[in-house]
Amino acid sequence: MQTRFLPGTATAAKAATAMFTLSRSLNRLADEDLMELVREGESRAFEVIFDRHGDTAYSLAYRMCGSRARAEDVVQDAFLSLWRSGTRYDRTRGSVRSWILSVVHNRAVDAFRREATRSSLQVGDEGLAERLPSGELVEADVERRDDAGRVRGALRDLPVDQREVIELSYFGGFTHLEIAEMLSLPPGTVKGRMRLGLSKLRIALGAEGCLP
Amino acid sequence: MTQRDQMSGSHDCGGDAAAYVLGALEGQELEAFRTHLEQCAVCRDEVDAFGGVVNVLPIAAPQQRASRGLRRRVMREVRKEPRRAAHPGRFGWSLSALGGRAWAVGGAACAVVAAAVVVGLTVSSGGGATVVPARVIGIAGTAQLRLTNGHAELVVHHLTPPGRRRVYEVWLQRGSSAPVPASVLFAVSADGDADVRLPTRLHGVSTVMVTSEPLGGTSKPTHAPVIVARLD
Numbered sequence: 513m514q515t516r517f518l519p520g521t522a523t524a525a526k527a528a529t530a531m532f533t534l535s536r537s538l539n540r541l542a543d544e545d546l547m548e549l550v551r552e553g554e555s556r557a558f559e560v561i562f563d564r565h566g567d568t569a570y571s572l573a574y575r576m577c578g579s580r581a582r583a584e585d586v587v588q589d590a591f592l593s594l595w596r597s598g599t600r601y602d603r604t605r606g607s608v609r610s611w612i613l614s615v616v617h618n619r620a621v622d623a624f625r626r627e628a629t630r631s632s633l634q635v636g637d638e639g640l641a642e643r644l645p646s647g648e649l650v651e652a653d654v655e656r657r658d659d660a661g662r663v664r665g666a667l668r669d670l671p672v673d674q675r676e677v678i679e680l681s682y683f684g685g686f687t688h689l690e691i692a693e694m695l696s697l698p699p700g701t702v703k704g705r706m707r708l709g710l711s712k713l714r715i716a717l718g719a720e721g722c723l724p
Numbered sequence: 725m726t727q728r729d730q731m732s733g734s735h736d737c738g739g740d741a742a743a744y745v746l747g748a749l750e751g752q753e754l755e756a757f758r759t760h761l762e763q764c765a766v767c768r769d770e771v772d773a774f775g776g777v778v779n780v781l782p783i784a785a786p787q788q789r790a791s792r793g794l795r796r797r798v799m800r801e802v803r804k805e806p807r808r809a810a811h812p813g814r815f816g817w818s819l820s821a822l823g824g825r826a827w828a829v830g831g832a833a834c835a836v837v838a839a840a841v842v843v844g845l846t847v848s849s850g851g852g853a854t855v856v857p858a859r860v861i862g863i864a865g866t867a868q869l870r871l872t873n874g875h876a877e878l879v880v881h882h883l884t885p886p887g888r889r890r891v892y893e894v895w896l897q898r899g900s901s902a903p904v905p906a907s908v909l910f911a912v913s914a915d916g917d918a919d920v921r922l923p924t925r926l927h928g929v930s931t932v933m934v935t936s937e938p939l940g941g942t943s944k945p946t947h948a949p950v951i952v953a954r955l956d
Contacts, residue, residue, distance in 0.1 A: 555802050562798060566790040568782065575785030584794045591798050593941055596805065596923055597891070597909035610779040614889070614939055617782070621747055622942050663784040681748040682781050688748040700739075707742035710774045723776045 543608035576620040621685035666716040674709030741770035858953035882916040897931040
């Protein structure tokens with residue numbers, strides 16, 4: 513049979529090989545180096561960043577939003593804003609992951625404040641895992657799972673009143689005044705509990721080696 | 725740490741730091757604390773310390789897999805919008821010096837000078853590009869919009885950085901309606917320069933504005949604009 517498409521196929525195969533090699537090379541780069549390429553508009557570097565941090569970003573968004581559709585909207589919005597912005601990632605200010613998660617967090621809070629329809633029940637931690645089909649529960653890797661376990665443990669060990677205000681503010685996106693109204697507490701008490709809770713978390717997580 | 729740093733007025737040092745890093749302050753209280761932070765090393769230390777804790781809170785969320793559909797949608801949009809990186813000082817015909825003089829004259833005279841700059845550049849660019857000078861308000865720097873075939877680039881020089889954990893956000897206003905996000909966030913280089921392409925055409929847009937916002941941007945401006953470019 514005539515192999516008239518063979519040259520083209522060979523070219524395509526070479527291109528595919530080159531692409532595979534590039535992808536493998538990108539996968540070996542640290543996040544910080546990938547961000548240099550993202551700044552130059554390299555979409556494949558951005559893809560690797562998404563593959564590394566998309567799950568954690570989605571997990572945070574889902575924890576905050578409580579719905580798959582809203583969480584996906586938040587993550588998509590956050591990653592596209594990162595791509596479009598051309599913002600310089602500044603490695604002296606923390607890891608790429610922290611930077612991405614802070615953007616996701618801000619976007620979710622922004623979405624909450626736009627809608628203003630959520631309730632405090634939405635941010636309750638209890639039972640969230642059980643509400644999800646077990647097949648959806650994954651851990652990115654053992655190390656991350658261990659860290660996650662330590663952070664969850666440290667949160668769990670906090671006095672309930674301190675954990676409550678931290679979760680309502682961070683995962684729920686509520687302001688201290690909203691929390692004060694919700695819990696019928698003076699605003700100063702809410703701030704005090706936040707400070708005490710974060711201080712204890714800092715000590716506990718520092719002892720566990722979870723903080724830089 | 726200086727005595728002035730430590731004794732920074734009547735603010736309750738540390739009282740707001742935890743609420744601040746958790747994102748639980750807003751409005752005047754938030755602005756007051758930001759101002760206080762610039763002067764108070766005690767609170768800056770506390771914010772740094774608590775910030776490290778808040779950075780690890782996201783992993784306390786039960787880990788889940790982002791769907792393939794989400795990944796596909798994000799990457800499809802990314803590939804549709806090839807982005808040029810910020811190239812400080814990329815334009816050889818930078819207007820910063822001329823623009824800086826133009827802003828100094830102020831008022832109506834400024835508008836006249838600005839119009840002259842636009843005409844001059846439109847002619848000199850030779851490629852159909854129009855440069856619209858923008859007012860920079862309350863901070864240092866110069867800015868202009870470059871319009872080519874309906875597309876726009878915002879070029880800034882020597883602009884004051886947006887601040888810690890903040891970013892500049894671009895807004896589009898049509899007539900007297902409320903400004904809407906242009907889905908563009910940007911920071912500036914160490915020299916205060918940036919070159920940012922706006923993803924949408926400016927049909928019907930009367931004003932392009934820039935505000936300083938928290939990292940990640942917002943859906944409504946929370947501050948007065950620091951850059952204003954009028955297109956009508």
